[in-house]
Amino acid sequence: MASAEKTPYEKPLLEISGLKTVFPTDDGIVNAVNDVSFSIARGQTVGVVGESGCGKSITGLSMLQLVPSPGRIEAGEILFHRNGTDAPIDIAQVSPKSELMRQIRGNEIAIIFQEPMTSLNPVYTVGNQIAEAIVLHEQVDKKTAHERAIEMIARVGIPAPAQRVDEYPHQLSGGMRQRIMIAMALCCSPSLLIADEPTTALDVTIQAQVLGLMQELQAEMGMAIMLITHDLGVIADFADEVVVMYSGRVVEKGTVDDIFYNPLHPYTQGLLKSIPVLGRTAEKTLPSIPGTVPHPLTLPVGCSFGPRCPERMPECDQMPELAETDGKTENGRHTVRCWLHTDLEGKG
Amino acid sequence: MTKLLEVNDLRKHFPIQKGIFQRTVGYVKAVDGINFDVQRGETLGLVGESGCGKTTAGRCLLRLIPPTSGSFIFGEEEVDLAKLTPHEMRPFRRRIQMIFQDPHASLNPRMTVGDIVGEPMRVNRTEQGSALQDRVVELLESVGLQSQDTRRYPHAFSGGQRQRIGIARALALQPELIVADEPVSALDVSVQAQILNLLAELREKFQLSYIFIAHDLSVVEHISDRVAVMYLGKIAEISDAETLYQSPKHPYTEALISAVPLPDPKAQRKREHIRLEGDVPDPSNPPTGCYFHPRCRYATDICKQETPELRQVAQGVQVACHHSDTLELQGV
Numbered sequence: 001m002a003s004a005e006k007t008p009y010e011k012p013l014l015e016i017s018g019l020k021t022v023f024p025t026d027d028g029i030v031n032a033v034n035d036v037s038f039s040i041a042r043g044q045t046v047g048v049v050g051e052s053g054c055g056k057s058i059t060g061l062s063m064l065q066l067v068p069s070p071g072r073i074e075a076g077e078i079l080f081h082r083n084g085t086d087a088p089i090d091i092a093q094v095s096p097k098s099e100l101m102r103q104i105r106g107n108e109i110a111i112i113f114q115e116p117m118t119s120l121n122p123v124y125t126v127g128n129q130i131a132e133a134i135v136l137h138e139q140v141d142k143k144t145a146h147e148r149a150i151e152m153i154a155r156v157g158i159p160a161p162a163q164r165v166d167e168y169p170h171q172l173s174g175g176m177r178q179r180i181m182i183a184m185a186l187c188c189s190p191s192l193l194i195a196d197e198p199t200t201a202l203d204v205t206i207q208a209q210v211l212g213l214m215q216e217l218q219a220e221m222g223m224a225i226m227l228i229t230h231d232l233g234v235i236a237d238f239a240d241e242v243v244v245m246y247s248g249r250v251v252e253k254g255t256v257d258d259i260f261y262n263p264l265h266p267y268t269q270g271l272l273k274s275i276p277v278l279g280r281t282a283e284k285t286l287p288s289i290p291g292t293v294p295h296p297l298t299l300p301v302g303c304s305f306g307p308r309c310p311e312r313m314p315e316c317d318q319m320p321e322l323a324e325t326d327g328k329t330e331n332g333r334h335t336v337r338c339w340l341h342t343d344l345e346g347k348g
Numbered sequence: 349m350t351k352l353l354e355v356n357d358l359r360k361h362f363p364i365q366k367g368i369f370q371r372t373v374g375y376v377k378a379v380d381g382i383n384f385d386v387q388r389g390e391t392l393g394l395v396g397e398s399g400c401g402k403t404t405a406g407r408c409l410l411r412l413i414p415p416t417s418g419s420f421i422f423g424e425e426e427v428d429l430a431k432l433t434p435h436e437m438r439p440f441r442r443r444i445q446m447i448f449q450d451p452h453a454s455l456n457p458r459m460t461v462g463d464i465v466g467e468p469m470r471v472n473r474t475e476q477g478s479a480l481q482d483r484v485v486e487l488l489e490s491v492g493l494q495s496q497d498t499r500r501y502p503h504a505f506s507g508g509q510r511q512r513i514g515i516a517r518a519l520a521l522q523p524e525l526i527v528a529d530e531p532v533s534a535l536d537v538s539v540q541a542q543i544l545n546l547l548a549e550l551r552e553k554f555q556l557s558y559i560f561i562a563h564d565l566s567v568v569e570h571i572s573d574r575v576a577v578m579y580l581g582k583i584a585e586i587s588d589a590e591t592l593y594q595s596p597k598h599p600y601t602e603a604l605i606s607a608v609p610l611p612d613p614k615a616q617r618k619r620e621h622i623r624l625e626g627d628v629p630d631p632s633n634p635p636t637g638c639y640f641h642p643r644c645r646y647a648t649d650i651c652k653q654e655t656p657e658l659r660q661v662a663q664g665v666q667v668a669c670h671h672s673d674t675l676e677l678q679g680v
């Protein structure tokens with residue numbers, strides 16, 4: 001689509017198309033990520049939202065070739081436009097253990113995980129763990145790396161960094177550990193940060209601190225962020241664009257305002273209605289989505305949301321395509337996977 | 349409305365023991381003198397961050413852990429549950445039940461659903477034989493499960509369905525009060541709404557009272573009639589849900605509300621964000637004066653020296669803050 005005004009986000013950093021990540025199990029093949037396509041521009045924040053099992057975390061891990069065994073990327077492209085080179089790299093084709101992947105991982109694309117307790121090594125000091133990434137990716141000696149680690153700890157707002165650098169993870173609170181994770185992820189100035197539920201394990205006031213910190217650092221360092229979460233409040237606060245996932249597929253994507261003020265997919269609509277919103281006490285019963293997320297091995301025929309959908313039609317026995325919704329949005333990038341918004345005849 | 353439960357000056361101090369003689373070197377004051385009451389048919393929300401003592405308070409009420417001091421006056425008989433021996437406590441146990449957070453850990457994987465839901469009735473000998481089976485089916489149906497589910501095991505159910513089983517078990521002895529400790533925080537968003545609706549529906553149907561313990565302010569606001577905000581073992585503010593969120597009287601409540609991101613991008617961009625500095629202090633070594641003063645942006649000298657008492661500032665509104673009369677705090 002030709003968009004008249006160019007936002008500063010037009011240059012793509014990473015383009016995912018048709019990504020399919022599968023897990024062979026004894027009972028059959030689970031398509032954890034199925035035909036997922038979206039792109040992330042430089043400096044942009046893309047929120048990926050969905051319930052447990054929708055494939056949002058596996059999408060993030062696929063982008064770093066970190067899919068746990070026996071899972072593998074079966075199809076699709078993950079085009080990564082590296083700094084300084086014109087031709088993009090297809091991460092989906094790069095071997096997980098190759099030198100190239102190691103260079104990208106942690107250096108150009110970094111990730112922070114949900115559990116700051118389990119993602120730090122308890123037997124090394126936090127300074128050691130931050131310095132490790134610096135020594136690995138940059139030609140510096142240990143002393144310089146240690147100084148850089150102190151600098152990073154100061155930058156993520158931890159008081160007395162010169163002392164904290166020599167402490168072990170168990171000596172820090174949950175919020176501080178997540179700050180250390182952020183320091184570790186950002187020490188090599190990546191162009192993309194994947195944040196997988198970065199604040200889910202934290203209290204609300206600490207969550208506000210950590211999200212604020214991530215926003216400040218993004219403004220300062222200009223990296224793009226892919227924010228994976230189930231919390232729609234965090235998405236509304238932080239994301240520029242939103243990708244809604246259900247059962248391994250993208251069901252809707254658009255700008256944050258499109259998704260929150262003009263949701264088109266019945267799942268997105270149901271999700272937004274079913275959360276209690278602070279300050280809106282009036283309605284006594286929450287409009288809930290009936291049923292539960294289908295099991296990945298026994299997905300319903302056609303649209304996977306069909307059995308729970310209030311708008312189910314005969315067409316829903318076939319899987320609709322993710323299609324543009326022309327004329328229904330100001331921004332023109334709003335797409336949805338639903339027969340309600342797809343031209344039936346056009347599909348033949 | 350009649351009073352069902354009155355909690356006076358509840359304290360729970362866990363000793364910190366060190367050395368080979370396990371000498372007590374200090375106390376973690378998990379719950380440090382809280383007062384509240386629950387009316388019949390009411391839901392009282394207990395909200396706060398991790399370590400504020402909300403779960404410990406709930407467990408003390410059921411005498412799952414012995415309280416250090418305090419009294420709980422329960423029911424028309426006005427019996428002080430804190431003073432009863434375990435044997436005397438037994439008849440009251442069936443009148444207060446609990447729903448747990450983790451529906452995976454709180455159901456025995458080796459028992460069928462029918463046995464799980466029927467167990468409280470077998471132990472208390474309230475029903476037997478086919479009457480018990482009928483009652484189990486009735487309970488399962490009232491929480492939205494089916495009669496054939498009695499023979500299945502917990503692993504065959506999803507998280508939301510397991511939580512329904514836990515609720516059916518809590519209802520088995522027709523309790524008057526249910527303490528629900530984070531009953532929806534392990535569930536997905538779409539399932540969370542189903543369980544919240546179910547809890548509200550059951551409250552009407554069986555005239556239940558709830559103490560609803562949670563960290564999620566929007567969930568607590570939705571289900572509660574009144575809300576108590578806890579910080580470091582003390583109650584910072586108690587008030588009816590709407591007043592609390594529209595015009596908070598304690599700076600901590602204001603900061604908590606401000607920290608919750610609203611699922612409304614335009615409103616969220618317009619809001620003023622109050623960011624609390626630092627972490628919750630260590631409960632074994634709390635600050636002097638008002639426990640909140642090191643993080644409070646309105647703190648003055650008096651806050652560092654004197655601990656504010658919980659006092660009534662308006663009808664049904666109690667606040668523990670020296671400056672609650674002069675502060676103009678913002679709500680949602």
